[in-house]
Amino acid sequence: MTELALDSGQAAVSPVLAPRRRFMALRRLVAHRSFQIGLCLVLVLAVAAIFAPFITGIDPSAMKVRLRFKPPSETFLFGSDSFGRDVLTRVLYGARVSLWIGLVVAMLSGLCGALIGVLAAQFRSLDALLMRLMDALMSFPAILLALGITAALGPRMESVIIALTVAYVPAGARIVRASALVVRELDYVQAARIAGASDLRIMLRHILPNSVSPLLVHMTFVFAYSILAEAALSFLGVGVQPPTPSWGNIIAEGRDYATEAWWVMLFPGLGISLAALGLNLLGDGLRDVLDPRLKAG
Amino acid sequence: MADDVLVEVRDLDMAFKIKGQRGQPAMLHVLHKLSFDIGRGETLGLVGESGSGKSTAGRILVGLFEPTGGSVKLFGHTITGPERRANLAAVRPRLQFVFQDPHAALNPRLRVGDSIAEPIAIAGTQSRRDRNERVKELLEMVGLPRDSAERFPHEFSGGQRQRIVIARALALAPGFVVCDEPVSALDVSMQAQIINLLMDLQARFGLSYLFIAHDLAVVRAVTHRVAVMYAGSIVEIAPRNALYDKPQHPYTQALLDAVPRPNPARVRPPVIGGEVPSLLVPPPGCRFHTRCPHAMPRCRIDVPDLRETAPGRQTACHLYDTANA
Amino acid sequence: MIAAPLVSIEDLTVQFRTDRGWTTAIEGVSFDVAEGDCLGVVGESGSGKSVTALSMLRLHARGTSRFARGAVRYAGQDLLRAPERNLRKIRGRDIAMVFQDPMSSLNPVLSICDQISETLCLHQGMTRAGARQRAIELLDLVRIPDAARRVDEYPHRLSGGMRQRVMIAMAIACRPRLLIADEPTTALDVTIQAQILELLRDLRAELGMAVMLISHDLGVIAEFAKRVIVMYAGRIVEDAPVDVLFNAPRHPYTEGLMASMPALEGGTERLYAIPGRIPDPDEPIAGCRFGPRCAHIKPICQAAAPELVAIDATHRVRCTPRTRTSDMT
Numbered sequence: 001m002t003e004l005a006l007d008s009g010q011a012a013v014s015p016v017l018a019p020r021r022r023f024m025a026l027r028r029l030v031a032h033r034s035f036q037i038g039l040c041l042v043l044v045l046a047v048a049a050i051f052a053p054f055i056t057g058i059d060p061s062a063m064k065v066r067l068r069f070k071p072p073s074e075t076f077l078f079g080s081d082s083f084g085r086d087v088l089t090r091v092l093y094g095a096r097v098s099l100w101i102g103l104v105v106a107m108l109s110g111l112c113g114a115l116i117g118v119l120a121a122q123f124r125s126l127d128a129l130l131m132r133l134m135d136a137l138m139s140f141p142a143i144l145l146a147l148g149i150t151a152a153l154g155p156r157m158e159s160v161i162i163a164l165t166v167a168y169v170p171a172g173a174r175i176v177r178a179s180a181l182v183v184r185e186l187d188y189v190q191a192a193r194i195a196g197a198s199d200l201r202i203m204l205r206h207i208l209p210n211s212v213s214p215l216l217v218h219m220t221f222v223f224a225y226s227i228l229a230e231a232a233l234s235f236l237g238v239g240v241q242p243p244t245p246s247w248g249n250i251i252a253e254g255r256d257y258a259t260e261a262w263w264v265m266l267f268p269g270l271g272i273s274l275a276a277l278g279l280n281l282l283g284d285g286l287r288d289v290l291d292p293r294l295k296a297g
Numbered sequence: 298m299a300d301d302v303l304v305e306v307r308d309l310d311m312a313f314k315i316k317g318q319r320g321q322p323a324m325l326h327v328l329h330k331l332s333f334d335i336g337r338g339e340t341l342g343l344v345g346e347s348g349s350g351k352s353t354a355g356r357i358l359v360g361l362f363e364p365t366g367g368s369v370k371l372f373g374h375t376i377t378g379p380e381r382r383a384n385l386a387a388v389r390p391r392l393q394f395v396f397q398d399p400h401a402a403l404n405p406r407l408r409v410g411d412s413i414a415e416p417i418a419i420a421g422t423q424s425r426r427d428r429n430e431r432v433k434e435l436l437e438m439v440g441l442p443r444d445s446a447e448r449f450p451h452e453f454s455g456g457q458r459q460r461i462v463i464a465r466a467l468a469l470a471p472g473f474v475v476c477d478e479p480v481s482a483l484d485v486s487m488q489a490q491i492i493n494l495l496m497d498l499q500a501r502f503g504l505s506y507l508f509i510a511h512d513l514a515v516v517r518a519v520t521h522r523v524a525v526m527y528a529g530s531i532v533e534i535a536p537r538n539a540l541y542d543k544p545q546h547p548y549t550q551a552l553l554d555a556v557p558r559p560n561p562a563r564v565r566p567p568v569i570g571g572e573v574p575s576l577l578v579p580p581p582g583c584r585f586h587t588r589c590p591h592a593m594p595r596c597r598i599d600v601p602d603l604r605e606t607a608p609g610r611q612t613a614c615h616l617y618d619t620a621n622a
Numbered sequence: 623m624i625a626a627p628l629v630s631i632e633d634l635t636v637q638f639r640t641d642r643g644w645t646t647a648i649e650g651v652s653f654d655v656a657e658g659d660c661l662g663v664v665g666e667s668g669s670g671k672s673v674t675a676l677s678m679l680r681l682h683a684r685g686t687s688r689f690a691r692g693a694v695r696y697a698g699q700d701l702l703r704a705p706e707r708n709l710r711k712i713r714g715r716d717i718a719m720v721f722q723d724p725m726s727s728l729n730p731v732l733s734i735c736d737q738i739s740e741t742l743c744l745h746q747g748m749t750r751a752g753a754r755q756r757a758i759e760l761l762d763l764v765r766i767p768d769a770a771r772r773v774d775e776y777p778h779r780l781s782g783g784m785r786q787r788v789m790i791a792m793a794i795a796c797r798p799r800l801l802i803a804d805e806p807t808t809a810l811d812v813t814i815q816a817q818i819l820e821l822l823r824d825l826r827a828e829l830g831m832a833v834m835l836i837s838h839d840l841g842v843i844a845e846f847a848k849r850v851i852v853m854y855a856g857r858i859v860e861d862a863p864v865d866v867l868f869n870a871p872r873h874p875y876t877e878g879l880m881a882s883m884p885a886l887e888g889g890t891e892r893l894y895a896i897p898g899r900i901p902d903p904d905e906p907i908a909g910c911r912f913g914p915r916c917a918h919i920k921p922i923c924q925a926a927a928p929e930l931v932a933i934d935a936t937h938r939v940r941c942t943p944r945t946r947t948s949d950m951t
Contacts, residue, residue: 346811489895557841
């Protein structure tokens, strides 16, 4: 047998690491078909919402009574409503309201849900209390809960935001708690405990960042649900009040003239559908990219 | 010699409350009257199969669990009993742990440098610049390039990650490191590298190790003394060569017999039957008697104590009970 | 070769789809399994040993893997190209497989009897009563005590060693001609491992079946196999009878593996460590894939990838310097 020539006096190692391939996850995300489509849709709507004042140059409240109920034409691309207001402009301004509400609700409920979930996973005593509270909230259908809260607080945009946030926090908390319970038992958390890390440090630095992936996916869906919910609330009259346009109250106003002026209900409805679709696709893409990595640890 | 004893464990008991059969709460006795010492610069091997309790013992020694009985003294501080919190805080910088699974032992969201520096950051004793310098020093010590600190764990292989875990363990220059199956999850060709690294570091820094493993060949290579555990108790402790060349306890013998050797011509000794007993309802008397080829009637009744059978050797078996108590 | 082999793997090359395109998992794998053979396949992670085993029964995920070339010949068919229904008749009946993790290999909601009966009813058309009786016989055969009672239990009541025995019982239920065992004892304690290996040895003798045992543990291979294939980075690097492999290995990787194993008998103060690390499957390496880690590398090793060459009737090595006729003694 040939003798082994190499003397491994020092723990031999290949000192050169593989070249860095940065942002692999991001690249995979951007290449994902559903994500691309969803992102396009959402971006188009967002841009339309942000630049609403500049797109048509028309005041959404400007009434041209003589031009009421005009179908879509050159002057009124989406037609005019019962007050002679340009539906396109109103839909664009409505997008601002609806998208803004969706965004804020998704962020706030995500943040609160994450905090509650991590706290519940970390402290057994708090867990029972918090989860029962979440269960109680979840037992109400989101719309009913939101209805109750907006009724109590008075119908305006801020109430809608608060109501929907409260309605969606429990789901987020559940999701984060489930992840956090798993992460808590992983070796790197034990390593931090051995090193004497405080509970706060462990929660913020180790558990929270590693438990939020499923929440991020969930938040895109909450965004979509919030837009739908806001539309429903405004439709019922307890959400954003006219004359401030929101997709929901435009539809509400158009309901009485559904047969004569179908365009008043159609276009905000399209807006809602496209927004929800776009967000769902975005969420699908996120989930596909994040999930297998979660399993791989 | 007493000064040089860093770790003193006496009559350690550990029981967990669990839901037994039919949902009634039951106590699972994972450890039973464990006693051993570890000296400065010494490696004690803790060997056993599943259910032996060796991992739990290791975790108790770094303060992750509080034992339900017995005492543990580290560097002269007793971390069991009323003074636990204070004493544990005092000795923490001198204790560390190397985990089995290199993929779960590092926070995937933190850069490697931040993970390594974490014990230093928690201790709060150094400035950021000093910390970064120390991290680079540690990376060099474990044979990784200095610029690894900027990267994330997923950019490294299993063996490299284990080096990072070891670098983190050395961050505060500990005196005592518990290594829980540090090479079991690695490929064979990587195991030797990590084993050599651990031994080099021990020689260089005078570290003491509790080396927990199930692979007897690996244990032989790295330890000075070995303790064999079965179903929660130590059944034999002896200096390494004595244990391997002349095992006393029948379980140690069975364990050594069962290890497959890379020698096709070896005559295989008979295989021991049975399985590790349930810890919820352990057999009476000696827990090994159900599988022991030398079981006597006495073994079914009396639990054998760990007794000194030769200088430096202790065995818990009635076969060696010459005192006939 | 006197008799035709039972299974013949020819130039098997399997690729997986990754972010960066198709990556080769195994390449040019060729070997035969004879009737009643006792073959060991040893390799570390990335060696392709599991991929080879799964490929033999075409158990791959359809979308993300493909057979770039090669064939798996059994009973006059190429299993890689045969229709699925033919393969279904072979899997579990002629060629059976046992996997590593007994904890996840059994369905937790079905009793042992149901799971063993499934394969019996499927392949042998037994009635439920007949299958139950046979299941009890099989549990006896794999040495599970109190088989008549145990047969109705659910997997969670059994220990790892017991579950693995049940897996083996399911695998041998239809008396397969070849049993592939992929790391069957890796997740088990060493004393249980010894029991399972002894069981496999005895079953092989009793049932006259060929066994292909895959493991990363050289000790397990030494004590079980009669012939050993060593794989590295997706290729076979050495194929020899077991005593030849352990006493006179030819390939530097095999030598390195043997040298880096700590011996139970002790003696080595410092272990030999193969330098470097196992390459990624898509890492570009010129010539021999073990080259960067080899202590004996020569220029020819980087110039061209080595071929698997037979240095005698039973010994093949993939190493250009070691198989040149001028070097062979």
